[in-house]
Amino acid sequence: IKLNHSILKQGDDAAMVLGAPGGYIGYLEVSSEPAVPITIEPELRTLGFNNVLAKEDSRLKLNKVFIDIFGSTSGDILPSGDWEIETGASIWFLNQSGNPESLNAITEIYGHLTIEGTPADGLSSINGFPERTEDLDIRGSLTLIDTVLNMSNNEIRNRNNLTNIRSTINGEVITLIEVLERRVSIAQLNLDEGNINGNVTMGGAIGLGASPGEGLINGDLSMLPEGQINIEFSGTEAKTQYDQLDVTGTATLDGKLNLYFLDGYEPTGGEQFEFLKAPMITGNFAEIDQSRLGRNVRFDFALGSTGLMATAMPLTIASYADWRAAFFTEPDAVNDEVSDPNKDPDGDGWTNRMEYLLDGNPNVADGSPVAFSLQETDVAGQYAVAAVFDRINNITDAIWFFETSSDLENWTEVGATETGQTQNGDYVRSVVNFDETVDASDRIFIRMNAKAVP
Numbered sequence: 001i002k003l004n005h006s007i008l009k010q011g012d013d014a015a016m017v018l019g020a021p022g023g024y025i026g027y028l029e030v031s032s033e034p035a036v037p038i039t040i041e042p043e044l045r046t047l048g049f050n051n052v053l054a055k056e057d058s059r060l061k062l063n064k065v066f067i068d069i070f071g072s073t074s075g076d077i078l079p080s081g082d083w084e085i086e087t088g089a090s091i092w093f094l095n096q097s098g099n100p101e102s103l104n105a106i107t108e109i110y111g112h113l114t115i116e117g118t119p120a121d122g123l124s125s126i127n128g129f130p131e132r133t134e135d136l137d138i139r140g141s142l143t144l145i146d147t148v149l150n151m152s153n154n155e156i157r158n159r160n161n162l163t164n165i166r167s168t169i170n171g172e173v174i175t176l177i178e179v180l181e182r183r184v185s186i187a188q189l190n191l192d193e194g195n196i197n198g199n200v201t202m203g204g205a206i207g208l209g210a211s212p213g214e215g216l217i218n219g220d221l222s223m224l225p226e227g228q229i230n231i232e233f234s235g236t237e238a239k240t241q242y243d244q245l246d247v248t249g250t251a252t253l254d255g256k257l258n259l260y261f262l263d264g265y266e267p268t269g270g271e272q273f274e275f276l277k278a279p280m281i282t283g284n285f286a287e288i289d290q291s292r293l294g295r296n297v298r299f300d301f302a303l304g305s306t307g308l309m310a311t312a313m314p315l316t317i318a319s320y321a322d323w324r325a326a327f328f329t330e331p332d333a334v335n336d337e338v339s340d341p342n343k344d345p346d347g348d349g350w351t352n353r354m355e356y357l358l359d360g361n362p363n364v365a366d367g368s369p370v371a372f373s374l375q376e377t378d379v380a381g382q383y384a385v386a387a388v389f390d391r392i393n394n395i396t397d398a399i400w401f402f403e404t405s406s407d408l409e410n411w412t413e414v415g416a417t418e419t420g421q422t423q424n425g426d427y428v429r430s431v432v433n434f435d436e437t438v439d440a441s442d443r444i445f446i447r448m449n450a451k452a453v454p
Contacts, residue, residue: 002029003038016040018050018081030089031055037092050081054089061092078109080140087117087146093127108137116145132171138162138187144169144194151198158187158204164194164215171197172219175204175227186228191215191245202227202255206245211262214239220249221278225286227255231275234262242273251278251308256287256329259299259310267297267312277307287329291363295392295426298326319397320452323356327363341452353450357398358391359427370448377437385434385446387416393428398450402434405445 001016018026027050032038037059044062054060078093085091093106105128106113115129128134130147135154141161151171156162158175173196175189187204192213199219200206205228208215212232223229235241281303290298295317299310317323324339332338338345339362341353348365355362358369370389377384391400403411420431438444 001027003032016044018044018052026050028052029055030058030060032058032060037061051084052081052091053084054086054091056086057088058086059090059092076105076107078106078111078113078140081111082114083111084114085116090126105132105134106136107134108139109142110140112141112143114143114145115147115149117147158189161188161190163188163190163192164196165192166194168195168197172199172201174201175206186226199249202229204228205230205258208232208243208245212239212241212243214244214246217245217247217249219247221245221247221251223252223254223283223285225254228258229255229276229285230258230260232260232262233267233273234265236267236271236273238274243275245276247276247278249278250280250282251276253281253283253285255285256289257285258289258292260292261294266294269297269312269314271312273299273310273312274304274307275310279306281308287331289329289363291327291361295323295326295359320353320356324352327355327361349447351450353398353452354448356392357395357400357450358389372446374438379437381440382437383440384437387432387434387448388429389432389448390424390427390429393423393426397453399453400430400432400448400450402432403447403449404438405447406443408445411447 001018016028018028028044030038030053039061052060083091107128128136130149132149132151132154136142136151136156138156138158139160141163142158143163143165144167145165146167148168149170151169153171155172155174156169158173162173162175173189175187189200189202189204189206190209191206192209193215195216195218197218199222200217201222201224203224203226206215207230212234229245231243233242238244288301293299296315297312298315300313302309302311315326317326320341325333328339332345337343339352341356342351344351345362346365348360348367350358350360350362350366350369352362354360354369355366360366360369370387373386373388374383375386376382387402389400402414402416404414405411415435416432417435418430419433422429
């Protein structure tokens with residue numbers, strides 16, 4: 001539905017409905033002259049994830065938003081769906097009385113709200129944006145682009161996703177981790193050249209920009225035990241080639257630090273990265289995950305005069321013990337329930353020893369490491385089995401092998417011979433043929449595994 005320079009009025013019992021219980025998707029695009037706002041009354045119903053877009057400089061007035069899944073028509077809950085307000089535009093959520101002088105401030109966001117640029121001329125606050133007089137609870141997502149949000153001594157409780165792109169938030173931000181039914185929800189705070197003028201309590205995860213990027217917290221940062229900071233590196237230039245978070249107050253560390261390389265970047269050793277700037281840093285990260293940095297580099301950390309510095313150090317892995325220390329956090333590296341060679345902490349079917357031998361990551365689920373093929377033989381119903389896989393060169397304390405099963409519970413090792421090798425730097429591509437054929441009339445499962453060298 002597209003509305004352009006018009007006023008839509010419906011009967012007393014009618015409603016504009018976007019979407020349907022059957023799962024259909026609706027889309028409403030509004031483009032109006034500022035002096036002639038589009039009014040939808042008595043109500044707009046949004047069912048499921050729908051899209052409402054207020055184009056630049058347009059006005060949309062909704063007389064009572066119907067929210068059946070939350071059982072509320074008060075106008076203070078933004079329902080599921082995508083709501084986008086462009087520069088100079090506005091969406092007015094009127095209260096049940098329909099009085100435009102008495103707008104309800106949105107206090108909870110269940111949908112996805114995007115606010116871009118400055119608000120409409122002469123409008124200081126529409127439903128609590130950009131001037132707030134109440135707290136804001138984000139259960140869906142809020143994206144701010146080139147705008148300012150003034151909390152006026154109120155706080156934002158981010159339970160899902162808050163993205164700040166070249167915008168300023170004046171007020172306190174609390175990002176939470178929530179344990180929901182059957183899953184753990186880690187809220188995301190994304191600062192892409194965005195500023196927060198206030199204290200930040202981090203119980204979720206914070207990321208910086210469009211890989212890499214920067215963010216400013218003009219206040220204190222307090223990391224909770226559940227909190228995480230994600231830092232990405234693609235070079236040695238702060239803010240453009242690696243993430244940098246600037247905190248003007250005290251940064252109190254806890255939780256987990258996750259490190260990533262981008263675009264094939266890998267330092268050679270000695271490079272330094274000041275990824276967290278703060279005049280005062282207390283505490284320590286409880287865990288530092290460097291498993292996504294590959295097998296050649298790890299970081300050492302030290303406090304500098306202006307912040308926390310990471311220095312790249314060459315890494316040598318000559319044994320499973322070396323790999324275990326490099327790919328697990330300190331608590332997990334000494335926990336046999338996680339890092340024992342025969343455990344599979346990421347549940348991808350690769351044991352830790354397989355990850356070590358085949359260059360996997362024990363903290364990230366990988367796909368199959370091997371490609372199998374069948375070839376007919378001269379004997380009817382009998383097939384030769386071949387396997388191709390890549391492995392790390394010069395590993396001397398682990399070796400591959402293959403197993404078969406008829407029920408996925410009981411496995412038997414089978415003979416297999418390496419018949420070809422192709423060297424490729426740190427890797428070897430191996431071609432393996434099974435010593436015996438398989439019978440096509442039997443149900444059979446085949447898997448790869450790894451064991452210690454006797």
